[in-house]
Amino acid sequence: MERPKRMTTRDLKLGNRARLLRTLYFDGPLTRRDLAPATNLSTATVSNVTAELIAEGILREAGKVDSDGGRPHILLDVDPGHALVVGVDVGETHVQVELLDLKLAARAAARYALETGRHDPATVIEHIAAGVKEVLAAAGGVPVLGVGVGMPGIVEYGPDGVVHAQAFGWDAVPLGRMLADRLDPLPVHVENGAMTMGQAELWFGAGRGAENAIIALIGSGVGSCVIAEGALYRGAGSSAGEWGHTTMRVDGPACRCGSRGCLEAYVGAEGILDRYLAAAGAVDLDGGEEAALGRLLADPSPAAVAVVDETVRYLGAGLADLLNLFNPELIVIGGWAGLMLAGRRLGDITAATGEYALKQPFASARIAPGMLGPDAVAKGAATPVIVRFLGGA
Numbered sequence: 001m002e003r004p005k006r007m008t009t010r011d012l013k014l015g016n017r018a019r020l021l022r023t024l025y026f027d028g029p030l031t032r033r034d035l036a037p038a039t040n041l042s043t044a045t046v047s048n049v050t051a052e053l054i055a056e057g058i059l060r061e062a063g064k065v066d067s068d069g070g071r072p073h074i075l076l077d078v079d080p081g082h083a084l085v086v087g088v089d090v091g092e093t094h095v096q097v098e099l100l101d102l103k104l105a106a107r108a109a110a111r112y113a114l115e116t117g118r119h120d121p122a123t124v125i126e127h128i129a130a131g132v133k134e135v136l137a138a139a140g141g142v143p144v145l146g147v148g149v150g151m152p153g154i155v156e157y158g159p160d161g162v163v164h165a166q167a168f169g170w171d172a173v174p175l176g177r178m179l180a181d182r183l184d185p186l187p188v189h190v191e192n193g194a195m196t197m198g199q200a201e202l203w204f205g206a207g208r209g210a211e212n213a214i215i216a217l218i219g220s221g222v223g224s225c226v227i228a229e230g231a232l233y234r235g236a237g238s239s240a241g242e243w244g245h246t247t248m249r250v251d252g253p254a255c256r257c258g259s260r261g262c263l264e265a266y267v268g269a270e271g272i273l274d275r276y277l278a279a280a281g282a283v284d285l286d287g288g289e290e291a292a293l294g295r296l297l298a299d300p301s302p303a304a305v306a307v308v309d310e311t312v313r314y315l316g317a318g319l320a321d322l323l324n325l326f327n328p329e330l331i332v333i334g335g336w337a338g339l340m341l342a343g344r345r346l347g348d349i350t351a352a353t354g355e356y357a358l359k360q361p362f363a364s365a366r367i368a369p370g371m372l373g374p375d376a377v378a379k380g381a382a383t384p385v386i387v388r389f390l391g392g393a
């Protein structure tokens with residue numbers, strides 16, 4: 001069996017119960033014998049705490065392993081169905097609400113389209129509230145621990161969940177407080193969508209086990225989540241990782257943030273389709289941006305190929321900036337547009353990154369597509385609720 005990863009100082013500060021639960025959640029299933037060294041707890045404490053957690057229905061037996069001729073050892077794991085959580089992805093084109101088990105597997109989902117120009121807080125809150133009500137009906141009496149929301153824009157870290165989202169025309173909207181009033185008694189946690197996606201990929205996806213990683217979110221807009229020494233890096237005002245608004249070209253095309261020549265204006269789905277419109281004269285937007293980008297990527301015409309090739313070079317330059325600035329061991333490309341681009345052109349994107357990056361950070365990094373698919377924002381939004389359940393950050 002694979003050894004549990006080393007303990008961090010943070011783990012050591014947790015109480016016995018939280019330490020054990022956390023170890024089993026991330027590294028389980030494990031036997032009681034494995035748990036003692038993995039948690040630095042005595043075998044007696046492991047035995048007491050696991051008995052308590054089994055009695056509460058939080059842990060379950062998950063098979064047996066042989067023990068050199070003796071009695072087989074029982075494997076223990078957190079029961080994913082013990083409780084449920086709700087994760088919400090507020091994107092530019094939709095609100096996706098998912099009912100998830102403790103290991104982030106979806107049990108039910110509700111999706112609402114957001115019309116262009118209809119991103120006011122009241123509309124978004126209505127969709128979230130309707131979606132939460134709909135998925136809770138599928139909970140079947142299992143307790144639901146809380147609701148996490150991933151939002152575009154800058155989200156101030158704190159109980160009010162204050163959102164600054166220029167693309168939505170939101171300036172300091174206390175979404176967390178407004179939703180908590182609406183969804184009472186469920187606790188609500190609001191976080192930037194790139195950060196929630198990063199958290200999900202770090203826990204259960206392509207970033208698993210990485211200490212220094214960047215998770216790049218490419219959808220209509222562009223963002224990123226910086227993981228530094230195993231923890232999310234927020235910066236002074238929670239806006240760290242706004243990679244989409246790094247400048248690719250001085251006096252370049254207007255960006256939705258009010259500046260010019262931002263990376264988002266080149267590699268965000270909206271920016272890609274705008275450039276294709278300028279080159280080809282017309283773009284078929286039937287089925288929305290996702291369908292349009294899919295058609296563009298599959299289109300063998302020279303105009304389409306030129307726009308996609310250019311996008312690959314801009315994306316490579318943007319990823320090279322991340323490598324040079326942060327020296328991560330891993331960059332994960334996620335978001336629905338990022339997954340489409342990486343699905344078809346990962347080798348070219350990596351080669352373009354190598355052309356723009358310094359040799360040393362490029363040589364020590366890996367570029368990989370996200371593993372959790374476009375649902376990663378909603379799944380990751382639920383992780384703060386799970387952290388609380390596990391007994392601390």
Ligand SMILES: [Zn+2]
Nearest residue numbers: 245255257262
């Ligand atoms: Zn910008």
